[in-house]
Amino acid sequence: MTTTLLPPRPELPGPGRRTAARTRLTLSALVACWAATRAVMLLLLARDDSHPLGVGGIAREVHALYFHWFGVLAEGGFPLDDPLWQYPPAAGPVLLAPALLPWLSYFQAFVALAVLADAAVACALALAGRRQGRSLAGAAFWVGGLPLLLHIPLARYDLHVTALAVLALLCLARRPRTAGVLAALGALVKVWPALTLLGAPRGRGTRASWGAGIAAAGALLLVLAAAFDHAFAFLRQQGGRGVQIESLGGTALALARHAGWPGRVEYRFGAMEFTGPQVSAVAHASLFATVLGCAALLLWRVRAQRWTEATPFDAALCAVLLFTVTSRVISPQYVIWLLGLAAVCLTSRATSQRPAAFLVTAAAAVTTLGYPLLYADVMAVTWTGTLVVLVRNALLVGAVLLSWRGLWRSTVSAAAREKP
Template sequence: MNAARRPRLLALTLAWLATRAGMLLLLAYNGLPLLGHGGVAREVWRLYHHWYGVLSHGAFPAHDPLWQYPPGAGPVLLSPALLPDLTYFQAFVVLTLATDALITVTLARAGTRPAHSLRGAAYWVGCLPLLLHMPLVRYDVQVTAFAVISLLTLSRSTRVCGAFAALGALVKVWPALVLLGMPRGRTTRSVWSWAVGTGALSLMSLVVLFNNPFAFLRQQGGRGVQIESLGGTALGLATHVGWPGQVHYRYGAMEFTGPYVSTVADASLALTAVAFGLLLLWRIRARRWTDATPYDAALSAVLLFTVTSRVISPQYMIWLLGLAAVCLTSRHTTQRVVAALIVAATAVSTVEFPVLYGDVIHSTWTGCALMVVRNGLLAAAAVLSFVRLWRSSRPLPATTHTRVQSPGPYGESHQLTSAHSGA
């Protein structure tokens, strides 16, 4: 290790310890009004613990409308059993902190490689606490770990990369999107083959071990438009011009009900399909890859799917912070401005939930303004991310560049370009 980086790593370690201690302190005072009156942590000690009891008997909660997660979520929610001397809540928080530390170490190790940077690790350490104590009481940190490890092991092992992407997808679907930006040829074939194999084997194991593994599909299909989504923001504004809709607690979230809600939901699904089409078009037309391209593509894909979703819960920001941190480990990333926009959106998300969540629920002008700003930042980040990804992957003009073949970062031969002055 470069001796010059040791002080930075020490500073990173101290920053992690200080910020996580602060998050734990906030968790201890979770009942304060500005921290959500205890509602943020309630999901673990009430909902997760209830599901733990059901899962412990070898079945998924098939008739619970709040269960909307793929079968891989089961082992994650059962994992606190690994610490039997602690309560379920305590064990969950400890394991979440351990996973957070693992993400930090993975980002730091990647940042010490040639042509890489510790900015990614610093970004994760410094920005996750913007969400206050909420990351400690959601299992999105664990999901993000699968995606981060998958991307950062690509240059060393396509097998591990594919396996972790598949395991993450079984827990919460979206980590499958990290496969989109794999370099063409042998790398893509290897990663995708291992992802399919690992995913199929793991799913078969869960089907054998648990009853009702696909019950989540019914609940997911019934979801409406959450108040924090882009469509929900439009509906919230519509209440100020006479729209008669109301907000109700459904499927584990505050959702709008009333005229045209189904139309807004359908529009969100259509936009998601358009986003998927754009990403496929990029994949087909992309001609240049750097070591950062898989990272940038993963962030762009998850941003597009997040913005067009019917649900944009605050914990989704954990995913985006993790993927932006991965991008920042590479000096070749095109997503630095996007990462800054995500930080701004994260800060606004914290004001929206839990601090002023009542305003958002009741669609006050303050609540609507918060959602316009937060979702506007996310929409801008998604568009900018995709545009930068598209431009970075275009072939350079052959008339002004000479081309040589050089081994790529994934063990393949990639085209490198060097500009001439033309004098």
Template sequence: MTTYRPGAPHRPPPPLADRGRRPRPLPLTAVWLLTRAGMLLLLRYDDLGIGAVGLEVHGVYRRWYDQLAGGSFPAGDVTWQYPPGAGLVVLSPGLLPWLTYFQAFVALTLLADAAVTLLLARAGGGAWLWTAGLPLLLHLPLARYDVQVTALAVAGLLAVRAGRPRLGGVLAGLGTLVKVWPALTLLGAPPGRTTRRAWTSAALAAAAGLAVPALAFPHALDFLRHQGGRGVQIESLGGTALMVARLAGWPGRVEYRYGAFEFTGPQVAVVAQLSLLLTVAALGWLVAWRVGARRWTAATAADAALTAVLLFTVTSRVISPQYLVWLLGLGAVCLTSRHTVLRPVVLLLLPAAALSSLAYPVLYVDLLRVTPAACAVMVARNGLLAAATVLACRRLWRAARRGT
């Protein structure tokens, strides 16, 4: 096994040195086409009793598009909680004027999906996990822009591993401007020159990408104010605890606030504060891991990225089902390396994704009513995510100190 040690000259191995077996293109392509056709079919008949997943694009994204096309970021809209780069994704369907906004958005999402599949296949593994894992979320990935963000994160991680840290940093920086979490993908970059180049490029790309809209367009930074008021979403770990408490007689209620369904009532503020404290603790653990790590393999960057995003997911006040898109993408990158220590963790993501789609959109009405069946699904889903997080932390910590 190739290891990298702090203080020693860092030269990543040639890309071919760490590739797993490439998937056969014809079976992979056939399964991709078949599964994506099924996802499109579900999206086409989205009104058949399994949740109005497409309304996010039809209503919210299209409203944002009109505001952005008019030269301003959404003003006074508490559902706009994303960095300015998200505006480019919302505007991108305008590149296909011969299609409706909804059709263009889905077409571009499928294009990003195909790009992720191709990148993973060329890297020598992980493409099957992505191809077969994404449909477990049913048609949801086609009606959110998380696939596009995941494409930037996947490309950035693979670029760093291929010995192109500046390109990887730029891609991570651009991803951070769309949704903040891609910043975590550089946490495990090999120490020394690679880390300096990757982190510097990411910071410059993010700073430049933030400064331009902030100076040129009004309300570009309003998203910062909207994030602070969020409460405990029903699908989060804290929400699951409150759901169990509700079944036991707790008097809290479910209300629509800040673009999501959240719990309100006694002790909700305490649960929200506890989530924030756990997020701070997660950040401290990641810093301690980075400072104390002594060995890097070609898989460490991807393993650290998945662990970091898992930590911030399970400690968040919000765990929307599309977060599983991120985790599946990062897990697929882990599987491109034979040296990954997170293979068992990645496998836990598959049933977690299936349970996420069972909660939303299939049983979402039950979830809002806090029925025992919906509660059981959320306990199982969030239990899997919590177990995956603990296992990832344990395996990453050991690998960084003793090797694998």
């Protein structure tokens, strides 16, 4: 009988051991921070009906609206002639997913899946941050940044969508086809994850990710159209949206109201919106700004010459910031998207988005002031409510400008400087 002796494992040199020890300590701290902050978020959600913070009722959307849609979807059709149903068809399976946990109530199962999505994002960012040349700053940003929105993320399905977008971005370099499929799934839930493919490297990366995304989107649409009635009913509800009080256009109208404009605030299409003269013009201006943002992104894609590992991350954050700021609706849960994308950027030491990520964090904190803490003032268009929304939107506009400048300099200006 022969015994095979394995060679001893080489010991890491002193600096290597210290680095590994620091990494383990950082990961342990992140796990502890995640557990503590999510426990607080769950406690706030459990006490939501007692209005411990502001207007309360954050969980009502899951209890009432999502559960109602769950009943409609379970019968084999998407909501028809429902002005609140404004989402692409893959949102249906997300809202049906709590049925996978039949021992829990719909609300409990929905929150459990939201927590799992949050944990998946944190784990994916931590794994990406441990790679050679990467950083755990992205995981820390997500773990510490999401609780700034209090318990809102646990009562919205934007966490699920953000998880798909984050995973798509992190897969893009090594598995572009997988990234394309994940981006397509996210886009068929809430559209914006399609922007995660904007910065795919030219050539094989773009062809593989975009091709897989288009194929996956087409296949899933066919499956959903065959499995459910009225799969495209959401399209007819989009055109009626007005100007939400928390949007950039809403801020302009709020300031105009303090100057004597006679408009009012009404509950329409699932949000508090301004009604009155010139509202339609403001809504059209927002749409035009979105078109200009799209044109700017196309210009960047054509002009960009220098690609780094961070470029796809930076482009995704810049694109989603542009479309968020120019939207007629800037709901508090939109900030979840921005936090997730900014966290992905910070996993790379080459990112140009650190200043924008800082402003996104500040915007998340101010968003909580606007909703739910001072939402009564925001709805009443008091000076307090108006100024809170103004500050939040100013931070987002600043984030857009810094994000665009960083993206352009790192991919266009830097390439021009490098040419002989």
